[in-house]
Amino acid sequence: MPFLENGLVVGHTRVSEDIYELEFITPRIASECHPGQFVHIRPSLSSYHPLLRRPLSLYDVDKRLGSITVLYKVVGKGTHLLTRVRTKDYVDVMGPLGRGFTLPGTHKNVLLVGGGVGIAPLVYLARVLREEKCKVQVLHGTENQKQMVAFDKLRQIGVEFMPATADGSAGFKGLVTDLLYKKIDPAEIDFIYACGPEPMMELVAAFADQHGIPGEVSLEEHMACGVGACLGCARKLKAEDEEYVKVCKDGPVFSMDKVKLYKKINGR
Amino acid sequence: MPFLENGLVVGHTRVSEDIYELEFITPRIASECHPGQFVHIRPSLSSYHPLLRRPLSLYDVDKRLGSITVLYKVVGKGTHLLTRVRTKDYVDVMGPLGRGFTLPGTHKNVLLVGGGVGIAPLVYLARVLREEKCKVQVLHGTENQKQMVAFDKLRQIGVEFMPATADGSAGFKGLVTDLLYKKIDPAEIDFIYACGPEPMMELVAAFADQHGIPGEVSLEEHMACGVGACLGCARKLKAEDEEYVKVCKDGPVFSMDKVKLYKKINGR
Amino acid sequence: MKRGAVNPAPVDMAVKIGKMHLQNPIILASGTFGYGREYEDFIDISNIGALVVKGTTLEKRNGNPPPRIVETPAGMLNAIGLENPGIEVFLNEHLPYLRERGVAVIANIAGNTVEEYAAIASLIERQTGIVGIELNISCPNVKKGGLQFGTDPEMVYQVVDAVKGETSLPVIPKLSPNVTDIVEIAKAAEAGGADALSMINTLMGMAVDIEKRKPVLGNIFGGLSGPAIKPVALRMVYQVYREVNLPIIGGGGIMNYIDALEFIMVGATAVSIGTANFISPCIARDILEDLKGYLRQHKLGSIRELVGAAVQE
Amino acid sequence: MKRGAVNPAPVDMAVKIGKMHLQNPIILASGTFGYGREYEDFIDISNIGALVVKGTTLEKRNGNPPPRIVETPAGMLNAIGLENPGIEVFLNEHLPYLRERGVAVIANIAGNTVEEYAAIASLIERQTGIVGIELNISCPNVKKGGLQFGTDPEMVYQVVDAVKGETSLPVIPKLSPNVTDIVEIAKAAEAGGADALSMINTLMGMAVDIEKRKPVLGNIFGGLSGPAIKPVALRMVYQVYREVNLPIIGGGGIMNYIDALEFIMVGATAVSIGTANFISPCIARDILEDLKGYLRQHKLGSIRELVGAAVQE
Ligand SMILES: Cc1cc2nc3c(=O)[nH]c(=O)nc-3n(C[C@H](O)[C@H](O)[C@H](O)COP(=O)(O)OP(=O)(O)OC[C@H]3O[C@@H](n4cnc5c(N)ncnc54)[C@H](O)[C@@H]3O)c2cc1C
Numbered sequence A, B: 001m002p003f004l005e006n007g008l009v010v011g012h013t014r015v016s017e018d019i020y021e022l023e024f025i026t027p028r029i030a031s032e033c034h035p036g037q038f039v040h041i042r043p044s045l046s047s048y049h050p051l052l053r054r055p056l057s058l059y060d061v062d063k064r065l066g067s068i069t070v071l072y073k074v075v076g077k078g079t080h081l082l083t084r085v086r087t088k089d090y091v092d093v094m095g096p097l098g099r100g101f102t103l104p105g106t107h108k109n110v111l112l113v114g115g116g117v118g119i120a121p122l123v124y125l126a127r128v129l130r131e132e133k134c135k136v137q138v139l140h141g142t143e144n145q146k147q148m149v150a151f152d153k154l155r156q157i158g159v160e161f162m163p164a165t166a167d168g169s170a171g172f173k174g175l176v177t178d179l180l181y182k183k184i185d186p187a188e189i190d191f192i193y194a195c196g197p198e199p200m201m202e203l204v205a206a207f208a209d210q211h212g213i214p215g216e217v218s219l220e221e222h223m224a225c226g227v228g229a230c231l232g233c234a235r236k237l238k239a240e241d242e243e244y245v246k247v248c249k250d251g252p253v254f255s256m257d258k259v260k261l262y263k264k265i266n267g268r
Numbered sequence C, D: 001m002k003r004g005a006v007n008p009a010p011v012d013m014a015v016k017i018g019k020m021h022l023q024n025p026i027i028l029a030s031g032t033f034g035y036g037r038e039y040e041d042f043i044d045i046s047n048i049g050a051l052v053v054k055g056t057t058l059e060k061r062n063g064n065p066p067p068r069i070v071e072t073p074a075g076m077l078n079a080i081g082l083e084n085p086g087i088e089v090f091l092n093e094h095l096p097y098l099r100e101r102g103v104a105v106i107a108n109i110a111g112n113t114v115e116e117y118a119a120i121a122s123l124i125e126r127q128t129g130i131v132g133i134e135l136n137i138s139c140p141n142v143k144k145g146g147l148q149f150g151t152d153p154e155m156v157y158q159v160v161d162a163v164k165g166e167t168s169l170p171v172i173p174k175l176s177p178n179v180t181d182i183v184e185i186a187k188a189a190e191a192g193g194a195d196a197l198s199m200i201n202t203l204m205g206m207a208v209d210i211e212k213r214k215p216v217l218g219n220i221f222g223g224l225s226g227p228a229i230k231p232v233a234l235r236m237v238y239q240v241y242r243e244v245n246l247p248i249i250g251g252g253g254i255m256n257y258i259d260a261l262e263f264i265m266v267g268a269t270a271v272s273i274g275t276a277n278f279i280s281p282c283i284a285r286d287i288l289e290d291l292k293g294y295l296r297q298h299k300l301g302s303i304r305e306l307v308g309a310a311v312q313e
């Protein structure tokens, strides 16, 4: 069950040039969190510009403390304003919202593929998968080593971490999907999760499909309500679909085999 | 000549419950400042809500440092947002704008009457009058002692200071205008300046008129441009006037004998 | 507005809109609150004056291609395209839920012909729980080359008149602000037999993606809502209140109790909260409580005393 | 947008609006830049495409009682009431100053009768420095019971036609957005002989002071401008560009080069900057420089290549 809560900010750090980690205390929301769900944060308490809330994935959750951490990249007005929030301020948070990742069961071999800040939901997922005694491999692709911001958390969680950077400054030089196709033995994988740019997820889904591995992706769409009321975050999962799903409520997580990430549909 | 300048904030202090002192470095603006003029400050750099600049009087100016200090009371969205500005941030400032106070000449006996944050322009005025070797008496009326925020500055400037508080917590108990009528010998005053609520200024102007003392008041009107372009800050100085003055350009300072502060005209 | 005085004096919030008696003047606007369910974890709607459900058509509609929404300064554009499951599904699957909650439901209906409006209205006629019918007349009239019903007084008259013929429920046309003379439209609705007026619907607008060099919305045009449109909405309510003798549900950009009071003071008997629900799902309740606080603070017995208080002459 | 490359490639910013050749598409909107003088300490207007001076009437006008302005979310309302010193004072006292500055001046004229418009136009005809006449048709027509000229196609036609008869200068009616069908109005202007269209003027709105329980503005109603109205303005330019073959000066809520590009891409040949001047007196120059930067970055030779780029079909 979701809640509306004022979150006391206990940490706010710039972890890379334009990427921030924000931690706040929202015990009721935290207690209900499942990986892959998101929180809907109001970027400004008193101004109507920007107006709408911003959806951000659960990057990490500490149910004992009642805290939630989000990892966000500054891309526009809302995220820019969010950087102004200080420790001891309050943020206005709705959540947890949406349908999160399906857990594959205990002791599975699981592969997580993240692109850029798309790594965010995979970190909390990794934590929960490890609690389920899964073996977790994480591939993370970024432009350069500086953007490899989830490294410490993932190491602490205890996963096998394989970075890929476009400029080769850390790990594999090239795209994370190249790393996937070159280095991963599909026979060893029971389940794949991916989050990142759509062309990346498309290639991961193709890999999963090729090898008959089940998997899930997390999609994005501009949102107003976040709860299925406005019908704003509509998209077709496949070009031939007649109906639109609502990313906020039917997703953001969808089964890979239900989604065909045509670049040309859905107005992109 | 006015300028548009980004002011580096060097001080920002809460001096009373809802009153703040903000000091920033704008050397070009500072070098042109005259008491009674104002600066036009943008409350938010990136948001369009609030949209318009806010006019604030010159509370103090340090031409050597190139700094300007404003004293503002939090009354709405713009001033509320302004409180969020931190030292080392920049504020977007236009100024100095408007027609300031007329100086009476050297070695005069001058009376300054301020109500609430209406004291702001009188403080910088007091500083300049003292540089002109005037004898300066300042009456300041507030609700209580806590709001008597200009005391230190005025003492440092070197004026005869007489506070009046509604609750008697400092100085005279009652209205500053009662203090004026009871305690001030008009024969000793060459020039009167007043700034504060209009009913207060009306009584000060009546006092000046009664005793034939010249004087000036500083008026307020909602502003858009601040430079006489939009014709938004119009008001009649006297009910019988046909034409409207523009407070931003023809004022904000007006001669007391030109103004009749009818409460009922000018839409108030 | 301070809340939570120990023993707050009772204030009378009840209002009457045509034949509808509402416990208070707070109405949740169509299309912004789904079928109530979507927000059930956040707010108890049984305390709200009324809920206008998502616009319903005779047949199911899939709606417009995405993107469907885009944020604008102090507002948003939407081009949902009236996605809805059709009147049957609404009556069978959603209405029972709302009936159980005990909330006054206002149906919002839309059609492409006068006959469609009448047909939906006749289906609603016999349903308990529904207290009124709001007519979304910002729909293209297929018989008149896609011209919006709401922009032509004659068409407004026809739709209202036809729906009135099918139902004994109060009929409340929702006026489109995209017109030269809102009073003329309101009078046409009155002549057609409208029991009340709802105003305003969204202003037609658009946004451009300068990198892609094309309109942002899949539908090109969308409806502007939110605080940005409040000045226009207030003006229209003011104009209509002076000239037309029907109760008004006023709204457009209401974000707090002050905005709500502005609408009431220019002549709205009740207020509708739309986009604000997205920003704050409990806002309707907060506004209600703050309005009560205002009445107490100003020693007013009833919210009705303020209706039209700021209208001159 | 990064500025200040060492040797920026030259880009062609010149545009043609009817017979007017402007050095660039940036136009300062009427009523927001006075007579240029007021901002002389802040910006060198000789680099700007054109300045539309404050609306001028035949005789001096004192304007509306205060308050005349009020801030709204992402916008402002103004009810200046066309305060101006009259056409003679403008021509004798303000125009010489502007002529010296070398800025292209567009006069903005307003009247209460068709004859008044024509009379002012004939006085302007022989003045060097003035490159065009913008017709403010959001004025009440006293002969038609105060109905705004700009809301009736027939009146728009008459005003444009009458003014065309008095002047060889380009005539640019400035369309009011407070209409049902902006295309119909634009076509009437075209039929009357308009050389270009300026759009949009302000949306009619109001605000209420809930403590005083009365309208904030002395005039009750005022014109809404600023970012809040941009979506509506863009939509109207888009609609008119598709149907009417006249160059458009587009504006309403432009605050930066992205907004300006949105207008250009929906069909504006030039853009007008209004309320933004109050927020930032150098904004016209900044937008001009940023537009050049955009052209360079996208390897475009001329701003004209982008006109209408986002219009579909
Ligand atoms: C379920 C979900 C989870 C997300 N998780 C994260 C995360 O963990 N970290 C992170 O950095 N980003 C995440 N995003 C993307 C994030 O929501 C956007 O980057 C953010 O809303 C941009 O806001 P802005 O004001 O800075 O940008 P602007 O472009 O100024 O925003 C304008 C409008 O567009 C919307 N918008 C812009 N980009 C996106 C986008 N990519 N997705 C959805 N709406 C968008 C905004 O919400 C706003 O309504 C997530 C998006 C979704 C849908």
Ligand SMILES: Cc1cc2nc3c(=O)[nH]c(=O)nc-3n(C[C@H](O)[C@H](O)[C@H](O)COP(=O)(O)OP(=O)(O)OC[C@H]3O[C@@H](n4cnc5c(N)ncnc54)[C@H](O)[C@@H]3O)c2cc1C
Pocket (backbone or CB within 6 Å): B038, B050, B052, B053, B054, B055, B056, B057, B058, B070, B071, B072, B073, B074, B075, B076, B077, B078, B079, B080, B117, B120, B121, B219, B220, B221, B222, B223, B252, D071
């Ligand atoms: C020449 C001049 C000098 C001033 N000097 C000072 C000063 O030194 N210290 C100080 O505390 N205040 C001063 N004021 C008043 C100050 O400008 C307002 O308190 C401030 O603009 C309120 O902004 P807000 O956003 O907090 O209030 P809101 O009510 O949210 O503002 C809404 C709009 O109304 C305008 N507005 C509201 N109150 C006033 C007002 N009293 N005068 C003018 N515009 C107003 C705002 O500028 C804004 O456009 C001065 C006003 C003028 C005209």
Ligand SMILES: Cc1cc2nc3c(=O)[nH]c(=O)nc-3n(C[C@H](O)[C@H](O)[C@H](O)COP(=O)(O)O)c2cc1C
Pocket (backbone or CB within 6 Å): A230, A231, A232, C029, C030, C031, C032, C054, C055, C056, C078, C080, C082, C108, C135, C136, C174, C200, C201, C202, C224, C225, C226, C227, C229, C251, C252, C253, C254, C272, C273, C274, C275, C276
């Ligand atoms: C996403 C969305 C969907 C809407 N759907 C409908 C609808 O189906 N029927 C209708 O009459 N109005 C609809 N509206 C209009 C609102 O009910 C309301 O009249 C409008 O948004 C103005 O109010 P606001 O500014 O408070 O949102 C919709 C508005 C939004 C934002």
Ligand SMILES: Cc1cc2nc3c(=O)[nH]c(=O)nc-3n(C[C@H](O)[C@H](O)[C@H](O)COP(=O)(O)O)c2cc1C
Pocket (backbone or CB within 6 Å): B230, B231, B232, D029, D030, D031, D032, D054, D055, D056, D078, D080, D082, D108, D135, D136, D174, D200, D201, D202, D224, D225, D226, D227, D229, D251, D252, D253, D254, D272, D273, D274, D275, D276
């Ligand atoms: C204070 C003010 C005064 C205005 N005066 C005039 C005028 O005299 N004549 C006119 O045609 N438009 C006038 N306008 C309208 C502007 O020129 C412009 O069309 C409108 O404000 C929309 O653009 P913006 O959002 O960029 O301000 C005025 C606008 C404002 C804000």
Ligand code: FES
Pocket (backbone or CB within 6 Å): A222, A223, A224, A225, A226, A227, A228, A229, A230, A231, A232, A233, A234, A246, A247, A248, A249
């Ligand atoms: S954001 Fe409203 S339905 Fe998804």
Ligand code: FES
Pocket (backbone or CB within 6 Å): B222, B223, B224, B225, B226, B227, B228, B229, B230, B231, B232, B233, B234, B246, B247, B248, B249
């Ligand atoms: S504020 Fe624009 S003329 Fe004074």
